[in-house]
Amino acid sequence: MGVTTAIQSDLNEFAEFAQHLADLSRSIAHHEFQNIPAFQNKGDGSPVTAADEAVEAELLRAIRETYPDHGILGEETGCTNLDRDLVWVVDPIDGTKSFATGTSTFGSLIALCHRQKPVIGVIELPVSGWRYVGVAGEVTSFNGVPVSSRKDMRLSDCVLSASGGEFFRGPAPRSGFERLREQCDWTVYGAGCSAFGSLSRGLMDICLEGANLATFDFCALVPVVEGAGGKITDWRGRPFRLVPDMTHRADGVVATGDAALHEKVLQFLNP
Known part of the structure; x- marks a missing residue:
């Protein structure tokens, strides 16, 4: 049901x-x-x-x-x-x-x-x-x-939000972040959860977080992003669900203004 x-x-x-x-x-x-x-x-x-x-x-x-x-x-x-x-x-x-x-x-x-x-x-x-x-x-x-997120954005015109380079530890996450950052118009650092709100009202286009977020860090973001017409998954494109384990850590977080942009972002994160 x-x-x-x-x-x-x-x-x-x-x-x-x-x-x-x-x-x-x-x-x-x-x-x-x-x-x-x-x-x-x-x-x-x-x-x-x-x-x-x-x-x-x-x-x-x-x-x-x-x-x-x-x-x-x-x-x-x-x-x-x-x-x-x-x-x-x-x-x-x-x-x-x-x-x-x-x-x-x-x-x-x-x-x-x-x-x-x-x-x-x-x-x-x-x-x-x-x-x-x-x-x-x-x-x-x-x-x-x-509110509504921005749609039909070219990657080269997108505003990217990221907490900071230190959150993308390891060669693969770091290189994925750098590949994406180079494609975007400009990047905002350190906005935290407020960035996902800004994405929901069309002020940012992509929010990226590293792999150290727990269940309580991302559950509230999902209805906000999706209700504005955006999409939010882990770096592999998997949707978020409640995980009743305090030690669980997400495999990165990526939110975008729409589904088409999301697929493009995932391709840069996972070439």
Whole structure:
């Protein structure tokens, strides 16, 4: 049974709740950003701040209070009922390095998956007050206004977003990134999750990430990109689904404004 017949009638309710979670995240993250806390490194070497933990704790509290039967996959502390049909996926501060160093491209990523497929995604950017909401079967919105990605772009005219060269480790990812970068008009670095929002409203054409992203890093991006008419897969062209394994890492992430451009990009990444 697909999304349309199973839970389509409930998606508006869940989407409203996802925006409530984004409101909670915005309030906490914006307050913490005024007095940036010290950060520590986790076991995998990535940083974590008090803001990550505070946002996640509040979001998980709200989910458990409102939907106690739903599953939760949280980056920092919360993983429960991952075998349920409906699982919330939360990245409280996506771009902790940006947050910890006082730059404003960090965001909160909130997703709901139905039978492992991301059906609701929110990219919340607390400092700018910008919010992208994607819901399966509906058009993506930016601060409540429908948006669309750019279509029929020549690769030579495309704007490419990439977190930075250090994220493309190893000869194959690095050479794939360089081949693609040389074909594009120009490249923006370090935009993080905000780049996928920009792609959804036609300001960028390609978003590229390396292979170190976990499930909570990409689930919310899927409905936002797809609802704007774009396409998002790993570097091999495989669609993203919920993986209930905290150690799982995606084989790269590539998002484009449309399917035709996506195929061209994959050819440069995988010659």
